[in-house]
Amino acid sequence: MTGPGHPPAGAGPAEGELLALCDACHNPVADGRGEVWVTARELADHHRAMHHWERQNPGPARTVGAILAQPPAVRWHVTHHHAACAGLLPADAHAFGVEHCRTWAGLADRTRLLAGHDWLADTDWDTLLDDARNGAGRRITPAPGHHAP
Numbered sequence: 499m500t501g502p503g504h505p506p507a508g509a510g511p512a513e514g515e516l517l518a519l520c521d522a523c524h525n526p527v528a529d530g531r532g533e534v535w536v537t538a539r540e541l542a543d544h545h546r547a548m549h550h551w552e553r554q555n556p557g558p559a560r561t562v563g564a565i566l567a568q569p570p571a572v573r574w575h576v577t578h579h580h581a582a583c584a585g586l587l588p589a590d591a592h593a594f595g596v597e598h599c600r601t602w603a604g605l606a607d608r609t610r611l612l613a614g615h616d617w618l619a620d621t622d623w624d625t626l627l628d629d630a631r632n633g634a635g636r637r638i639t640p641a642p643g644h645h646a647p
């Protein structure tokens with residue numbers, strides 16, 4: 499087991515089954531060199547927006563227009579932590595190192611951990627998983643030669 503911030507010498511992004519691609523520079527993020535994160539502020543903003551939307555569009559019957567106007571889920575960011583891409587994460591970030599989701603097993607473990615948070619459903623973690631499964635080439639995506647099992 500290798501701790502974050504101490505990647506083994508020579509460990510490159512190509513060694514995992516999955517690549518973490520940086521939102522800012524679109525290059526793979528090596529283990530220990532970046533994070534996957536959302537901020538508490540983004541979650542709070544989403545919560546407020548949902549509350550407002552529910553008041554504007556009381557249920558249970560809602561129009562298609564109302565449903566389409568629903569606030570989008572909070573997007574998970576994947577970034578290098580050097581200044582050119584993200585720099586220091588906000589103090590309120592819920593973050594984990596990319597090394598935790600460089601294998602399918604790691605991604606499953608991380609999903610199980612995140613599921614303990616009631617805010618997970620407010621985020622687009624499901625989209626991140628779908629994109630990984632479908633090899634969409636965004637955020638978490640299979641490394642060359644490592645298609646979804």
Ligand SMILES: [Zn+2]
Binds near residue numbers: 521524578
């Ligand atoms: Zn980057």
